[in-house]
Amino acid sequence: MRLEGSQLQDAYLEDRCDVLVLGSGTAGAIAAMEAARAGKKVILLEEGKYFAPEVKRNFKIAESVRSLYRNQGGMVAFPWGDTPPVVITLGCGAGGSSALTGGVCFRIPDKVHRHWAKELGLTELALDKLLPFYHKVEELFSIRETPQELRSKGVFKFEQGAQRLGITCKPVKRNMTDCRGCSRCNFICPHGAKQSVDIVCLPKAEECGAKLYFEFRATRLIAKNGKVQAVAGEILDSQKKRKGKFTIHADTFVLAMGTVHTAHFLLKNRACNNSGLVGKGLTLHPAIRIYGLFDEVLNSHQGALQSVYVDDFMDDGITLIAIHVPPNIISVTLPGIGPGHREFVRLSKQMAAFGAFYHDQPSGRVWRGLGREPFVTYRLSSQAKAGLVKACQVIGQIYFAAGARQILLPIWSKTVISSPDELKSLTPETVKGKWFEISSYHPLGTARMGLDRHHSVVNQFGQTWDYPNLWISDGATLPTSIGVNSQEPIMALALRNTLHMLEVGNNRQ
Ligand SMILES: Cc1cc2nc3c(=O)[nH]c(=O)nc-3n(C[C@H](O)[C@H](O)[C@H](O)COP(=O)(O)OP(=O)(O)OC[C@H]3O[C@@H](n4cnc5c(N)ncnc54)[C@H](O)[C@@H]3O)c2cc1C
Ligand code: SF4
Missing domain, CATH: 3.30.410 (Cholesterol Oxidase; domain 2)
Structure with a gap:
């Protein structure tokens, strides 16, 4: 079942589910698909619009930029020191940034896995632990x-x-699959060749009973007695203006709004920040x-x-x-x-x-913005x-x-x-x-994984230290930048985190 905010008559919607996923990008779509496959009642919320694959495949380039890029591609990290403004491109629509990639897929280099496992002590992120998940996503997304x-x-x-x-x-x-070589991947593949999460995962999630709500912007985390109880936010019209409100209650919550917006959501809600690290540690791969x-x-x-x-x-x-x-x-x-x-x-x-x-080393930061969008800074x-x-x-x-x-x-x-x-x-x-004229496509690291609540925001499986039923599954959790394109690592980690979450439930590990 699919709802689109701009089509809704009601000004208020309240709902309940087992697993609420925020964000339909790389991590969110995988989390929703796996949780729905496991028989959970899933709701997935996405701020951007839904366009059917056969519709957006015919978009002109300008239409893709207008409809599927956050701020029409115009998000900028403000410079600190001898640094230019850095344009950060992010997706905002069904499939998030996954729908806009060049399709490039890399595993995290061995050297980075070794650094995480040996020097940072994150043994669950060792290559041998991640390997089965790389294999699964490589098959699922036809990576070749x-x-x-x-x-x-x-x-x-x-x-x-x-x-x-x-x-x-x-x-x-x-x-x-069957790429025709027309170099339009960043603006939606006109031939349906690119196997992004909107093509591979969202339809499967829906088939398994997940409800997908588009033009729903999450703004508020409602917590009580050490657990998250609900997420509230705005129902949007076709101009992305607020036309109504929603509250969704759930047993388990998965944040997958991307490195920049997951951190912003936590900062706005003053949540999960005992370590003081939320929003800090941003890397951009300039x-x-x-x-x-x-x-x-x-x-x-x-x-x-x-x-x-x-x-x-x-x-x-x-x-x-x-x-x-x-x-x-x-x-x-x-x-x-x-x-x-x-x-x-x-x-x-x-x-x-x-x-x-x-x-790059961490030298950027996501700050609470005054309006809906965060303020991002970066030092080269x-x-x-x-x-x-x-x-x-x-x-x-x-x-x-x-x-x-x-x-x-x-x-x-x-x-x-x-x-x-x-x-x-x-x-x-x-x-x-x-x-320099610099852009960024792989922001990472604003709610990083770690071994304890004082030096990280989530544990090695993405479970937040503050709330056992709140998990983060997107690029925010990566402990350092990786030196290669980020989608396959995020896919593998999202798959692993979700399967782990489904196995252990909301118990603290
Ligand atoms: C143009 C472009 C090209 C790229 N090319 C490649 C490539 O070739 N190879 C590669 O490996 N990587 C590439 N990347 C990077 C890759 O796409 C990202 O690393 C990956 O998709 C990030 O996944 P994510 O789940 O963290 O976030 P995203 O996929 O960005 O998903 C986040 C979703 O959450 C939604 N959201 C945000 N805030 C809210 C809110 N408050 N309420 C509800 N929903 C919200 C967003 O609208 C978005 O849909 C590219 C990125 C871009 C933008
Ligand atoms: S057919 Fe064109 S747009 Fe599609 S994946 Fe190949 S190069 Fe990219």
Whole structure:
């Protein structure tokens, strides 16, 4: 059963269930599906809208951005120190951010698993404990290597240059079946190839009896006698304005509103914050994109959005990954104004693009916002800045080795680089952090897992220290950033946490 706030007549709704899940993204959809499969009465609440897969698959890019991205893609982390504003992209709709991914899937690197298990003592997060869950989600979401024939001409150029420099490109795994290589994954796959949670999990949850409530924004946690009793909030109209109120009572509550909004919900409710850590410890994997301009036409959007990656520089905290979005999106990211910009747009069919992100230490924070949205801050560390400069150097050298005429960097005043020597002159000393154009797709860590209530918000299975019947299942719980794209780790942890929760109930472990 599905309800949509904007279609409801009543101004007040009260309901009860066994398991109430907040958020229909990667973690929430998995939690709702597994709990419903286990025979629990489940309600899943989602602030964003529901569009049937066959409807949103026909969306124009602008419609996807308007309807499925939080704030139309315009959430920004405010800079602290030598840092630019960082655009944080988040999904808000059925499937949350999962519906918008490039489909890239990585397991957490062994090194990170070892750090968590050995140095932080989080033995339940050791690779051997997580392995069965990786296997399950890889099967459930059809995660497999992207075939070579889906690499675009731009990716072939990059591979040529990398080979000349002795750098290895590896095929990316993605959650896809029958990908046609049209590079539109971030705006809903028009061919239904991407196996996101709105396609795989929400229909299964519904089949198993879960009630899915869209345009329901959770705002209040109601607790008594050491247990959460209910969640209350706003029923929204089609303009996302409040048109009514709801209260839902449950035995068990799962927060899966994403790293930024789960923390904000807890902060607004002054809940689970004995450690003082809620909202702190935010990592963003600051990400950049670099273009190589070649003499010949490449039309690099003809191919999978993301098909290869490079992990040779992971010890420096840098992951390089192919990314090429459709031409109309590229055009807004190109430098210049007026005729200069028009010229770059004209040349965009001769460009190849590659992205990079940095495995950052916690240096961001989610604060209570005055309105509905949180206030987010982020400081780009000197190590992160140096990492991003190095990423520009490496990708630039690769493109020059492949015969590029120019390199376009996401750095103010150093945007167009016309020779390898000019590239070499870029160093952490000559580039300011605030000159970078940075975005983030993998916010993590604002309600982290740990061994006790003084140093963490939840235990190793996502159960909050404060309320035994309140669990957190999303990216907020990751104890550190991971250096790879975050969806498969969140899927595996959400599956493991939910099965554990169903097994032990709300008993304190
Ligand atoms: C454009 C884009 C591309 C990406 N590409 C990749 C990729 O290729 N590979 C990869 O591994 N990762 C990728 N990611 C990251 C990945 O999508 C996220 O790590 C993952 O989906 C996070 O899962 P989550 O469950 O924590 O949150 P989300 O999936 O973001 O789900 C949170 C949900 O909670 C809802 N919500 C928030 N507040 C409330 C409230 N008060 N009441 C009710 N509902 C609420 C939100 O609307 C949202 O639907 C990408 C992300 C984006 C935005
Ligand atoms: S590249 Fe195109 S067909 Fe393949 S998953 Fe992405 S949007 Fe779908």
